[in-house]
Amino acid sequence: MxxxxxxxxxxxxxxxxxxxxxxxxxxxxxxxxxxxxxxxQVIVPEVDRREVKLPRFPSNDFELGVFTGTYATENFGSSIVGGVRLGYHITEDFFVQGVYAQTKVSDEAFRQVLPGGVFTDEEEKLSYYNLSVGYNVLPGEVFLGRKRAKATAVYVIGGIGSTKFNDQRRQTFNFGLGMRLMLADWAAVQVDMRDHLFSLDILGKRQSTQNLELTAGLSFFF
Known part of the structure; x- marks a missing residue:
C-alpha cells in the first residue's frame, strides 16, 4: 500500500x-x-494575361526642306537664291546636312563701263552643293503669347562642297550660323546665314572670294 x-x-x-x-x-x-x-500561390488569377504592344514613336531624325533668300556674289552684287536641303540629326546636338542651290548672277554693272561686259550673256547661272556638320549651341524656346511656347535652337554649321560659276568649278568652304523654330514635332522654320569661300578667275586674276548668303525656309522631319 x-x-x-x-x-x-x-x-x-x-x-x-x-x-x-x-x-x-x-x-x-x-x-x-x-x-x-x-x-x-495564395490567389489564383482568373483573367488571362494579354500581350501588350508597346507604342512605336517616330524618331523624326531625317530632315527635308526648301529655302530661298539672297546670295551676294563678290564683285557682282546680290541675287535671289533657292535650294533644297536634306539632313540627318545624329543626336540632339549634332547633325549633318547636304544642300543644293542655284542663283543667277548679272554683270550689268560691268557692262556700263566695259563694252560687252564680263560674261558671254548678261546673266550666268551659279550653282553649288555642299555637305556640312552642324551643332546646336543654344537650345531653348520662344513664347507666342502667354500659354504657347515653341522649341528653338541656335546652331553653328560648316562644311565643304563645290561651286560652278562661269564654266568654272571650284572647291568651296562654307560656315555660318542659323536658328530653327519648331512649329510642330514634324515641321520647322529655319533662318540661315553663311559665307561661301571659293576662288575665281574672271577679271583676269585669280582671287579668293567671300560670298554671303541669307536664307529662310521650311523643313519637315520624318
Whole structure:
C-alpha cells in the first residue's frame, strides 16, 4: 500500500509534464498549418494575361526642306537664291546636312563701263552643293503669347562642297550660323546665314572670294 502511495504522485507529475508540453506545442503547430508554403500561390488569377504592344514613336531624325533668300556674289552684287536641303540629326546636338542651290548672277554693272561686259550673256547661272556638320549651341524656346511656347535652337554649321560659276568649278568652304523654330514635332522654320569661300578667275586674276548668303525656309522631319 505504501508503494502504491509513492507511485501515484510520480505518475501525476509525469502526466502534468506531458500535458504541459502538448499545450505548449499546440499553438506552434496551428500557426505552421495556417501559413501557406512558400511555393503555394495564395490567389489564383482568373483573367488571362494579354500581350501588350508597346507604342512605336517616330524618331523624326531625317530632315527635308526648301529655302530661298539672297546670295551676294563678290564683285557682282546680290541675287535671289533657292535650294533644297536634306539632313540627318545624329543626336540632339549634332547633325549633318547636304544642300543644293542655284542663283543667277548679272554683270550689268560691268557692262556700263566695259563694252560687252564680263560674261558671254548678261546673266550666268551659279550653282553649288555642299555637305556640312552642324551643332546646336543654344537650345531653348520662344513664347507666342502667354500659354504657347515653341522649341528653338541656335546652331553653328560648316562644311565643304563645290561651286560652278562661269564654266568654272571650284572647291568651296562654307560656315555660318542659323536658328530653327519648331512649329510642330514634324515641321520647322529655319533662318540661315553663311559665307561661301571659293576662288575665281574672271577679271583676269585669280582671287579668293567671300560670298554671303541669307536664307529662310521650311523643313519637315520624318
Amino acid at each position: 505504501t508503494g502504491r502511495t509513492h507511485a501515484l504522485p510520480l505518475l501525476t507529475t509525469a502526466f502534468a509534464a506531458a500535458l504541459t508540453s502538448l499545450l505548449a506545442a499546440a499553438p506552434a503547430t496551428v500557426a505552421a498549418q495556417s501559413q501557406p508554403a512558400n511555393n503555394e
